[in-house]
Amino acid sequence: MDDILIKDALIVTCDPAHAIIKNGLITVSDGRITALESSDTVSVDSFRAKKTISANGNIVMPGLINMHCHAADSLFRGLVENLPLEEWLGRVWIAEKAILTPETTYLGSILGLAENLLSGATTVMDMFWYPEETANAAKKLGMRISTGGIFFDLPGIGGRCHEDYISEAHQFSQNHEADENVIPAILPHGSYTVSPENLTDAKRIADEYGILFCTHAAETKAEQNDIKARYNNSVIRHLNEHKLLGENVVLAHCVHLDEKEISLIAKSKTNVVLNPMSNLKLGSGIAPVKEMKRAGINLTIGTDGAISGNDLDMWLAMRLTCGLAKGLNMEADALTAEQVLHMATINGAKALGKSELIGSLEIGKCADIIMVDVNNSHSIPLFDPITHLVFGAGRSDITDVFVSGKHIVKNKKITGIDIEKIYDEVRELAPQIKASLE
Ligand SMILES: [Zn+2]
Secondary structure (H helix, E strand, O other), X not given: OEEEEEEEEEEEOOOOOOOEEEEEEEEEEOOEXXXXXXXXXXXXXXXXXXXXXXXXXXXXXXXXXXXEEOHHXXXXXXXXXXXXXXXXXXXXXXXXXXXXXXXXXXXXXXXXXXHHHHOOEEXXXXXXXXXXXXXXXXXXXXXXXXXXXXXXXOOXXXXXXXXXXXXXXXXXXXXXXXXXXXXXXEEEOEOOOOXXXXXHHHHHHHHXXXXXXXXXXXXXXXXXXXXXXXXOOOHHHHHHHOXXXXXXXXXXXXXXXXXXXXXXXXXXXXXXXXXXXXXXXXXXXXXXXXXXXXXXXXEXXXXXOOOOOOOOOHHHHHHHHHHHHHHHHOOOOOOOHHHHHHXXXXXXXXXXXXXXXXXXXXXXXXXXXXXEOOOOXXXXXXXXXXXXXXXXXXXXXXXXXXXXXXXXXXXXXXXXXXXXXXXXXXXXXXXXXXXXXX
């Protein structure tokens, strides 16, 4: 007997064949998908499960993978506005330094990850100051997280220096080597905030443990000018010359690239995360998605932190990615909804090195499943579920979320934590956060 049977579902699998199963059913045992069928061909009665859930005709699909986030920055949402990245960061760091401790980082991480979870993201890649707290928060909520040691050259939060970051990176990588829900990574901030020597130290640790190396790259024109002035090179050439590209590398942003840089990323099989909302709001620019896609780069999608894009909404990120590529190139087929949906699911799993486990609904994979309500005014009639998911659906349509078969959002409510209590704690901290910049 299976643990769960979900029936009466419109299943969008995101598998390699882009299969959609009408009148679909899914069974789950020990956290893994054991059957995916259409009740048009196999009777529901031939399956037995401890718990049967009717999807009521709603879309059932893999959980989204948010490949770039700073969840705990949700504490500072809306605090620094209308500044370009470099000036904006200067203000953000003042507020972060005044407020962040392991405790407030945990609080902010729960807040930011809860927003992700309620929006249907089951896996998040997160870069932040106290990564163990982010990992703890994800565990508390029942989500998957990829995070780990950060690197930053200027005196960082808690007065830590490069040597501290090295030992913390080792520690985190060892602590989570066999952790099912934590995908360890090394996350230096960027090539304009971390020297090539220190970036190389960070990459060495990532390679030693066989884990991911993630950094901000080519986000703004100013960053490209800065790297040119310091090293007489462009950002991606700089990373390439220091052997910081590769299959285990995830670059966040990649807005300002020339042809050669696109080809260096593609040839090295480096992964890219697009963060359209953050890039628009900070006035950073629009990434050359069509060109990167044509070069064969594994493109994924992220929200960035709520302090830059102001929300952690992967549905908005998908819609912007697709719409901007079409509009920028003046080509209605510059990018399809199907390609964008895959960027937000299976491509993220590939970048994380976990495509055999997550990113699509297939037999044997983890039951990371979300349900999307389509019984509403903006979903009827529903001719093409994939177009609907990218251009019509929104995060308020997410009703239920499962990670490894655990029902962690039930009818729009998080089951693992009293989230109202967290909201109260954040409200209590808010005056202090505001005062940090006064
Ligand atoms: Zn970022």
